[in-house]
Each structure stands twice: as C-alpha cells, then as structure tokens.
Amino acid sequence: MLRQLLTLFHNAPGPMSLDLLAAQLDLEPAVLEGMLAELVRMGRLERIEDRAAVACAACGHGNGCPYVMTNAGACYGLR
Amino acid sequence: MASKADTGPVVALAGNPNAGKSTIFNALTGGRQHVGNWPGKTVDVTSGTVRWDGGQVTLVDLPGTYSLSAHSLEEVIARDFILEERPDAAIVVADATNLERNLYLAAQVLELGVPVALALNMMDRAEAEGIVIDVALLGRLLGVPVVPTVGGRRQGLLELLRLAVSEAAPHPKVVDYGYEMEQEIAALQPQVAALLGPNAPRYATLKLLEGDKLALQALGAAPEAAALRQQAQEAAARVQAVYGDDVELLVADRRYGFVHGLAHQVVERRAGLRQRSLTDRIDDVVAHRLLGLPIFFLLMALVFKLTADVSAPFVDWIDATVNGVLANWVAAGLTAISAPAWLLSLLVEGVMAGVGGVLMFLPVLLILYFCLALLEDSGYMARAAFVMDRLMHVLGLHGKSFIPLIVGFGCNVPGILATRTLENRRDRILTGLMVPLMSCAARLPVYVIFAAAFFPQQASAVIFGLYLLGIVLAVLTGLLMRRTLFAKTSDSLFVLELPAYRLPAWHGLRIHMWRHSEEFVRKAATLILAASVVVWALLNLPIGVENTEDSVFGRAAGAVAPLFAPLGFGTWQATGSLATGLVAKEVVVSSMAVIYLGDEPAELPEPVDLAADLRTIVVGFGQAVVDSVRIVLSMIPGVNLLGAEAAQANTGLSQALQAQFTPASALAFLVFVLLYAPCVAAMGALKSEFGAKWMLFSFFYLLALAWIAGFVTYQAAGWLLGA
Numbered sequence: 001m002l003r004q005l006l007t008l009f010h011n012a013p014g015p016m017s018l019d020l021l022a023a024q025l026d027l028e029p030a031v032l033e034g035m036l037a038e039l040v041r042m043g044r045l046e047r048i049e050d051r052a053a054v055a056c057a058a059c060g061h062g063n064g065c066p067y068v069m070t071n072a073g074a075c076y077g078l079r
Numbered sequence: 080m081a082s083k084a085d086t087g088p089v090v091a092l093a094g095n096p097n098a099g100k101s102t103i104f105n106a107l108t109g110g111r112q113h114v115g116n117w118p119g120k121t122v123d124v125t126s127g128t129v130r131w132d133g134g135q136v137t138l139v140d141l142p143g144t145y146s147l148s149a150h151s152l153e154e155v156i157a158r159d160f161i162l163e164e165r166p167d168a169a170i171v172v173a174d175a176t177n178l179e180r181n182l183y184l185a186a187q188v189l190e191l192g193v194p195v196a197l198a199l200n201m202m203d204r205a206e207a208e209g210i211v212i213d214v215a216l217l218g219r220l221l222g223v224p225v226v227p228t229v230g231g232r233r234q235g236l237l238e239l240l241r242l243a244v245s246e247a248a249p250h251p252k253v254v255d256y257g258y259e260m261e262q263e264i265a266a267l268q269p270q271v272a273a274l275l276g277p278n279a280p281r282y283a284t285l286k287l288l289e290g291d292k293l294a295l296q297a298l299g300a301a302p303e304a305a306a307l308r309q310q311a312q313e314a315a316a317r318v319q320a321v322y323g324d325d326v327e328l329l330v331a332d333r334r335y336g337f338v339h340g341l342a343h344q345v346v347e348r349r350a351g352l353r354q355r356s357l358t359d360r361i362d363d364v365v366a367h368r369l370l371g372l373p374i375f376f377l378l379m380a381l382v383f384k385l386t387a388d389v390s391a392p393f394v395d396w397i398d399a400t401v402n403g404v405l406a407n408w409v410a411a412g413l414t415a416i417s418a419p420a421w422l423l424s425l426l427v428e429g430v431m432a433g434v435g436g437v438l439m440f441l442p443v444l445l446i447l448y449f450c451l452a453l454l455e456d457s458g459y460m461a462r463a464a465f466v467m468d469r470l471m472h473v474l475g476l477h478g479k480s481f482i483p484l485i486v487g488f489g490c491n492v493p494g495i496l497a498t499r500t501l502e503n504r505r506d507r508i509l510t511g512l513m514v515p516l517m518s519c520a521a522r523l524p525v526y527v528i529f530a531a532a533f534f535p536q537q538a539s540a541v542i543f544g545l546y547l548l549g550i551v552l553a554v555l556t557g558l559l560m561r562r563t564l565f566a567k568t569s570d571s572l573f574v575l576e577l578p579a580y581r582l583p584a585w586h587g588l589r590i591h592m593w594r595h596s597e598e599f600v601r602k603a604a605t606l607i608l609a610a611s612v613v614v615w616a617l618l619n620l621p622i623g624v625e626n627t628e629d630s631v632f633g634r635a636a637g638a639v640a641p642l643f644a645p646l647g648f649g650t651w652q653a654t655g656s657l658a659t660g661l662v663a664k665e666v667v668v669s670s671m672a673v674i675y676l677g678d679e680p681a682e683l684p685e686p687v688d689l690a691a692d693l694r695t696i697v698v699g700f701g702q703a704v705v706d707s708v709r710i711v712l713s714m715i716p717g718v719n720l721l722g723a724e725a726a727q728a729n730t731g732l733s734q735a736l737q738a739q740f741t742p743a744s745a746l747a748f749l750v751f752v753l754l755y756a757p758c759v760a761a762m763g764a765l766k767s768e769f770g771a772k773w774m775l776f777s778f779f780y781l782l783a784l785a786w787i788a789g790f791v792t793y794q795a796a797g798w799l800l801g802a
C-alpha cells in the first residue's frame with residue numbers, strides 16, 4: 001500500500017486532491033491520511049503548509065509536484 | 080493467566096485518539112481512578128479499578144496513538160508500557176466508523192505478544208452511517224475476541240472486560256511479512272529471545288531488522304549482542320535487495336496491506352447511506368477558514384461569562400456562610416471557653432479568612448472545568464486546534480501545539496506536561512514557554528474579586544479581556560522566540576484528525592469536572608491553609624506588634640513595594656500578596672483576605688442561634704440556585720430576569736480592596752497577576768521537562784513582561800479612566 005502510494009507520487013502528472021487519490025487507491029480518506037503521516041514520519045514525504053491558498057503554478061515546489069490536500073490546506077510532497 | 084495478587088488482572092486500554100477510549104475507561108472505572116507515576120518513567124499513567132464478579136480488574140489508560148512506531152512520546156509510552164509492564168491483557172478500542180485506520184494500531188498491539196480484545200466502539204454511529212461490520216468474521220481473522228460497544232451508553236463494556244480477562248490469548252503472528260522477511264525473522268528470533276527474554280521476540284526481531292535505534296540499544300553491550308546486530312544488518316540488506324526498499328517501509332507496507340484486506344472482508348457500506356454527515360455540516364461552519372476563529376473566541380467569551388456570572392451567587396453564599404455564620408460560631412465557641420485572643424485571631428483572621436477566601440471560588444472552578452470538559456468531550460477542542468493551526472504556523476508551530484495551551488487554561492502544570500505530545504524538542508520548549516501565559520484557573524479568583532470590586536457591570540468582559548491578553552502575549556512571545564532563540568530551526572510535521580461530534584456523557588463530564596476541582600479543594604486544605612497560617616504568623620511577629628505594617632511580613636514586603644509604585648500598587652499589602660502567589664496563585668486571594676480582613680478591628684461575636692443560622696444557610700443556598708438560573712435564562716437574547724441587578728460576587732474582601740486600589744491600579748494588578756512568574760508547581764514542571772536553564776529563563780522573562788505590561792496598563796488606564 002505505502003509503496004504503491006509512493007509510486008503514485010513519483011509518477012504524478014500534476015496536483016491531485018486527497019479524495020481523488022483515496023478513491024484511486026480504494027481507501028477511505030482517513031486511512032490515506034494515516035498512511036501519509038506514516039510516510040512523513042519515515043522521512044519519505046514532507047508536509048508543506050498553506051499551499052492551498054496559492055495557485056499550483058506559483059508553488060515553486062522544486063522536488064516534483066505535491067498532492068494538494070483539500071481539508072487542511074496542506075500539501076504532501078516527495079522528500 | 081497470571082494475576083497480580085493485590086490489583087487483580089491488569090488490563091491496558093489502547094486506541095487511536097478520539098476512538099472513545101477515555102469514555103470507556105471512565106464508564107468502567109467511575110470515580111475509582113488515580114494518576115500515578117510509572118516507576119522508572121517521568122510519566123503519569125491513569126489507572127482505575129473495576130470491581131466485578133467478586134474480584135477486581137485494574138484498567139490502565141494508555142495515551143491515544145495511531146501507531147506504535149515510537150516516533151512520538153505517546154507512542155513510546157504506550158508501547159513500553161505493554162512491553163515492560165506486561166499487562167495480563169490489552170483492550171484495543173477501535174472507532175467502528177473508521178475501522179481500517181484503527182485496525183493498524185490493533186495489529187501492532189497484537190504483535191507485542193499480549194492477549195488482546197478488540198472493542199468496536201461507537202457501533203451505533205457506524206450503523207447510522209450504513210456501515211455493517213461482520214464482527215464474528217473479524218474475530219476469527221484476527222484471532223481475538225471482538226465486542227461491539229457504545230461507550231457513552233456503557234453497552235458491551237462488561238462483556239468486553241470479561242472476554243479480555245478470560246478468553247483473550249496472545250496472537251503475535253498476525254501479519255505475514257512475505258517469504259523472504261519471514262525467513263529472516265525465523266532465523267534471528269531464537270537469538271533475540273535468548274538475549275532479551277521471552278517477551279515479544281517476534282516484535283523485537285522486526286524492530287532490529289528495521290534498524291530501530293532503541294531496539295539496537297536494548298541488546299546491550301555483550302559480545303553476542305554485537306554479533307546479533309551484525310546479523311540483523313546483513314539480513315535487512317538481503318531483504319532490501321529483494322524488494323528494493325528499506326525494511327521499515329516494507330513492514331509498514333505489509334501491515335497496511337493486511338489491515339486493508341481485513342477491512343475489505345469485514346466492512347460493508349450500505350449504498351445510499353454514504354452522505355455528508357452532521358459532523359461535516361457542522362464543520363462547514365465552525366472549522367470554516369474565516370468563521371472558525373471568531374466562533375472560537377465567541378465560545379471562549381461565553382465560557383468566561385458563564386463562569387463569572389453564574390457562579391457569583393454561590394460565591395456570595397459561601398462567603399456569607401464561611402466568613403459570616405461559621406466564623407461567628409468559631410468565635411463564639413472560643414469566647415465561651417475563654418480561649419486566648421491569639422488563638423481566636425489565628426482561627427478567624429488567619430485560617431478561616433485565608434482558606435474560606437479561596438474555597439468560596441470552588442463554584443467558579445466547577446463551572447469553568449465543566450465548560451472545558453463539555454467542549455473537549457463534544458469534539459470541539461480538536462476544531463479549536465484546527466482553526467488555530469494557521470495562526471500557530473506563523474509561530475513555526477502547528478495546531479497540535481494549541482492543545483497544551485488550551486489545557487493550560489485549566490492548570491499550567493498539565494499544560495506544560497502536555498507538550499510531551501509534540502514531536503520535537505524545539506516545539507516542546509517554545510510551547511512550554513507560552514503555556515504560563517495562558518491564564519490558569521487559579522488566577523480566576525483574583526480576577527473575580529477585583530472585577531466585582533471595581534468593574535461590577537463589566538466583570539465578565541474584564542475577565543475575558545485578561546484571558547485574551549494572555550493569548551495575544553503568548554503569540555507575541557512565540558513570534559519573539561521564533562525570530563531570536565529558535566530562528567534556525569525548521570517546522571515539524573503533523574496531520575490533524577477531526578473526530579466526529581458527539582453528545583458528551585454526563586458521567587464523563589462529572590469526572591473531568593471533579594478531578595480538577597478536587598485538586599483545588601485539596602490545595603485549600605493543605606498548601607493554602609499552611610500559607611494562611613504562615614502569613615498570619617508573619618503579620619503578628621514580632622510578638623506584640625501593634626501595626627501590621629511594622630510586622631515581619633509588612634517590613635519585608637514594604638522593602639520591595641517601591642518597585643511596584645510605577646504600576647500603581649506599591650503598597651506592602653499588594654506586594655506581599657503577590658509574593659505569596661508564587662506558592663500557588665490562589666494564595667494571592669487568601670493572603671489578601673488575611674491582610675485586609677484580618678486588619679479590621681475585631682468585632683465581638685454575636686450570640687449563636689443555631690436554628691436561625693441553619694435557616695440562613697439553607698435559604699441562602701436556595702436563593703443562590705434561583706439567582707443562577709435567572710442569570711442563565713437572562714443570557715438568552717430577549718430574556719431579562721435580572722432587572723438592574725449586577726450578577727457579581729460582592730464579598731467582604733471586594734469592599735476592602737475598594738479602599739486600597741483605584742480602577743487603574745486594580746487593572747494593572749490584574750495584568751501583573753496574569754503574567755508574572757508561574758507558581759512553584761509550574762516552575763517544577765518547566766524544570767523537569769526542559770531543564771533549569773529554561774525554567775529560570777521563563778521565570779525572569781515573565782517577571783519582566785508582567786512589570787512592563789502592568790506599567791503600560793496603569794499609565795494607559797489612568798489616562799483613559801482619569802484615575
């Protein structure tokens with residue numbers, strides 16, 4: 001599951017919402033959030049705050065495109 | 080099953096945050112709880128006893144965690160308790176509406192090799208949401224007893240406990256980690272068991288393969304340990320070569336896969352019932368980006384208005400009873416037996432004025448703690464952390480840091496201890512420095528007494544303003560620290576989960592309310608009693624002193640008093656009261672009661688008429704109840720049952736203060752009390768959590784901040800109020 005999730009991050013065509021990503025993995029959004037937190041703790045992802053307020057193009061995240069989280073205004077990106 | 084002779088079987092209660100674990104713990108243990116220090120750890124663990132079926136079971140409430148990965152202190156505490164204390168069984172409380180996420184922790188607890196029973200809590204809500212769980216199949220797949228429960232209604236709880244104690248059995252090999260990994264585990268596990276003992280060898284082997292630092296350290300320094308570390312490293316490298324990823328990720332990946340498959344097999348959602356829940360609809364408003372913050376402050380204002388106004392009639396009643404009727408009884412009794420004057424003075428002007436002066440604020444605290452428990456148990460406090468998340472990020476913190484700050488409103492000590500839930504030391508220290516600025520309940524009696532004396536019509540606004548000032552200065556302190564002492568550190572990461580709203584259970588509220596207030600009563604009977612006697616003694620030394628200003632206390636306080644003259648309260652009485660507040664903030668009030676009321680000329684006791692006095696007490700209480708109800712009803716827009724009456728406590732001390740302070744100096748005094756150095760218990764907590772250096776920093780920083788803020792307040796208020 002976690003490896004599949006990381007693969008999706010690597011192959012991301014662009015930003016994606018938490019709900020859409022959860023649906024793609026056939027997961028409840030709450031479960032996906034738990035997985036994302038686990039990957040952050042393992043140092044595989046980073047959580048970036050307050051990206052929801054800016055356009056994706058203005059984000060300037062240099063390490064691949066993060067997935068925009070719809071509920072907390074935060075993004076997760078590959079480390 | 081091994082039982083402890085004195086405690087009965089010990090059962091640990093584990094679960095995700097907001098799964099209803101504490102509700103179940105409170106429902107099962109009732110008031111039979113105590114918070115004790117876990118031997119060898121600086122961590123308090125709450126335990127309670129359940130008497131049932133002729134014996135008893137000891138329940139231990141572990142911190143709520145999402146996993147046992149040991150990345151946070153809560154996870155370490157929960158994991159180490161099970162590993163080191165080896166409870167007879169563990170109950171994992173899972174939220175049935177969010178089963179898959181909760182099963183991840185259940186799988187990890189099972190891997191620790193302890194007998195487990197699983198509670199599917201909040202089953203009523205799961206059913207209402209169209210979630211159907213095959214309980215029997217889940218039990219078979221996990222190999223553990225599974226019991227549907229509704230904690231708030233106590234459904235299924237005794238059955239859960241019975242099965243945990245009598246039928247649960249260890250089932251550590253719940254997850255299959257794949258052929259290669261299982262081969263390596265099987266090869267290493269006997270050596271691990273030989274070195275570390277029979278407790279959870281599979282789990283210990285997994286952690287070794289993951290390269291977990293604590294597990295590697297636990298092996299010790301023996302030559303066999305070094306060889307085992309080397310073997311574990313080689314085994315991990317082989318696994319990594321096969322799968323192309325490190326063992327920690329592979330283990331978590333397999334565990335998530337297992338849990339996902341399990342949930343798919345046992346959970347079914349009825350079509351058509353998946354719709355936006357009531358929680359979603361409430362959150363649209365209270366967790367709104369723009370509305371969330373004003374709603375939070377409105378709610379806090381309402382809490383303080385309720386606390387100050389509704390408690391006022393009861394405060395008056397206790398004051399009249401203790402310092403009126405009871406003091407008269409004691410004085411009349413002592414006079415009847417021709418007791419010496421000093422004893423009369425000690426008991427009436429020292430003990431009763433001091434302890435009674437503080438105890439009369441018990442209703443204030445009961446209502447404050449009730450409101451805070453209501454907000455927490457309903458699920459709103461998590462929203463408060465959520466809406467404050469953005470503000471906290473300005474300080475380089477996140478919403479989780481707001482939780483210790485909210486806890487600090489009750490008492491700063493648990494607020495400082497609650498910083499342990501934060502992941503890194505920088506966050507813990509920064510939050511810990513902000514906590515003493517949260518106005519704890521012990522400061523509330525000082526606010527209430529001064530507000531009643533000087534601002535009777537705006538008392539709740541003044542009190543709310545002080546709380547708000549504490550928050551604003553905490554934010555500014557955070558910003559200052561962020562730009563100076565903590566300028567070069569980065570933010571930590573955290574995902575905040577919002578639990579569903581729920582109707583708080585009355586017994587849970589009652590336990591929360593009383594647990595904190597009980598501490599206040601205990602303090603009144605010990606610390607405040609002792610402080611009152613000491614202050615009284617110092618006020619009467621040297622023996623035969625005529626004027627209290629010439630007493631030891633008066634002279635010592637008078638020497639420091641000029642420092643506070645620019646703040647408007649440079650008197651020995653105010654300075655002395657503030658100094659005693661370092662013991663505990665409530666002592667400021669008891670000292671003032673001893674100083675100001677004890678200084679009044681002693682009156683001869685009135686003749687005791689027991690029947691009339693008892694009637695006065697009972698009728699007074701009834702009137703206080705009626706007045707409080709009228710005050711509550713008058714808060715409803717359009718309803719006014721109060722007329723022109725002020726709903727504020729008006730005690731003897733309030734009247735005495737009016738002669739000593741001006742409105743401007745009273746405001747400055749309140750601001751100083753809000754901000755100045757925390758009490759000894761809070762300083763002790765700061766020292767134990769962050770070290771002596773940070774404790775001293777906090778002490779002097781807050782003292783300086785209080786002086787500056789008090790000075791500005793006095794000058795500004797003097798200019799505005801013309802006093």
